[in-house]
Amino acid sequence: MERRASSMEILLFTATLVAAASCSSSQAAGSKSSFDDNFSIMWSEDHFKTSEDGQIWYLSLDNDTEAFESGCGFQTKQRYRFGWFSMKLKLVGGDSAGVVTAYYMCTENGAGPERDELDFEFLGNRSGQPYLIQTNVYKNGTGGREMRHMLCFFVDKVPVRVYKNADYANNFFPNEKPMYLFSSIWNADDWATRGGLEKTNWKNAPFVSSYKEFNVEGCQWEDPYPACVSTTTKNWWDQYEAWHLSDDQKMDFAWIQRNLVIYDYCKDTERYPKLPEECSLSPWE
Ligand SMILES: *[C@@H]1O[C@H](CO)[C@@H](O)[C@H](O)[C@H]1NC(C)=O
Numbered sequence: 001m002e003r004r005a006s007s008m009e010i011l012l013f014t015a016t017l018v019a020a021a022s023c024s025s026s027q028a029a030g031s032k033s034s035f036d037d038n039f040s041i042m043w044s045e046d047h048f049k050t051s052e053d054g055q056i057w058y059l060s061l062d063n064d065t066e067a068f069e070s071g072c073g074f075q076t077k078q079r080y081r082f083g084w085f086s087m088k089l090k091l092v093g094g095d096s097a098g099v100v101t102a103y104y105m106c107t108e109n110g111a112g113p114e115r116d117e118l119d120f121e122f123l124g125n126r127s128g129q130p131y132l133i134q135t136n137v138y139k140n141g142t143g144g145r146e147m148r149h150m151l152c153f154f155v156d157k158v159p160v161r162v163y164k165n166a167d168y169a170n171n172f173f174p175n176e177k178p179m180y181l182f183s184s185i186w187n188a189d190d191w192a193t194r195g196g197l198e199k200t201n202w203k204n205a206p207f208v209s210s211y212k213e214f215n216v217e218g219c220q221w222e223d224p225y226p227a228c229v230s231t232t233t234k235n236w237w238d239q240y241e242a243w244h245l246s247d248d249q250k251m252d253f254a255w256i257q258r259n260l261v262i263y264d265y266c267k268d269t270e271r272y273p274k275l276p277e278e279c280s281l282s283p284w285e
């Protein structure tokens with residue numbers, strides 16, 4: 001544990017998922033709630049821990065051969081449509097090759113054939129080598145919209161990816177179904193680091209990622225007819241600013257595109273001889 005806490009390579013930043021593919025200022029709710037108010041454990045209860053005051057949550061991964069699946073994950077009890085979702089993640093420090101720390105939203109608790117999903121996956125690396133962040137989008141069970149960025153440094157609220165809602169039929173934008181928010185840690189050394197060449201070094205286990213300051217400024221789903229199903233002008237996510245980047249954000253976004261993108265499915269014509277339709281949409285309008 002001490003080894004991890006003192007590591008210089010630990011990255012601390014706010015990972016932000018914006019379901020409406022937009023950015024806006026968010027006001028922190030600031031209320032201290034306990035884990036059980038808003039979350040439940042998905043698997044491996046014994047690989048989950050909180051700090052004494054309950055405000056920091058730890059997920060750990062080891063190769064406990066007794067466990068059906070090592071690693072751990074938690075999810076929100078509520079589902080949401082539209083909004084600003086944020087949490088501070090502290091990734092595994094030091095040699096984290098093979099380990100994936102995920103922060104994602106999904107309409108289901110599982111890989112169902114009709115799920116919509118938005119992924120942020122942090123791919124670990126050997127000591128001193130950069131983490132990568134892989135993002136992806138699923139609509140009705142179909143994904144394949146990966147981008148990968150280097151994660152050299154991070155500034156809160158810098159948009160790394162803009163994914164446009166073009167608002168037409170068959171638009172590949174996951175906006176119809178409410179989603180849970182998930183966090184998890186797992187072993188993916190068959191693909192995560194240098195394409196699976198770098199294996200997880202279990203001598204360094206347990207691998208621990210931590211989480212705090214979960215915040216949602218969004219539309220919580222309520223059956224049968226949620227308040228947020230139609231557009232009003234009452235909520236911040238219905239305002240122009242929520243659907244567009246500011247000039248500063250555009251500059252930051254352009255810088256990220258130039259300097260940190262290492263994979264973009266929209267440029268991968270070997271994989272997609274005919275590029276998916278959304279690739280031709282401008283992120284700016
Ligand atoms: C968290 O749980 C509390 C208590 O059930 C609830 O009032 C609140 O709306 C929940 N927060 C979110 C962001 O879902």
Ligand SMILES: *[C@@H]1O[C@H](CO)[C@@H](O)[C@H](O)[C@H]1NC(C)=O
Pocket residue numbers: 063202
């Ligand atoms: C962890 O798992 C690997 C692969 O299954 C095995 O070779 C290794 O001995 C295990 N290590 C420990 C500490 O259990």
Ligand SMILES: *[C@@H]1O[C@H](CO)[C@@H](O)[C@H](O)[C@H]1NC(C)=O
Pocket residue numbers: 113114140141
């Ligand atoms: C979603 O996927 C399911 C299963 O593949 C399919 O039957 C259904 O028609 C799809 N729905 C839409 C709206 O495309």
Ligand SMILES: *[C@@H]1O[C@H](CO)[C@@H](O)[C@H](O)[C@H]1NC(C)=O
Pocket residue numbers: 123124125126129130131132192193194195
């Ligand atoms: C890990 O580091 C290597 C060497 O710098 C780099 O090529 C790779 O993209 C990094 N990240 C992952 C997840 O493989």
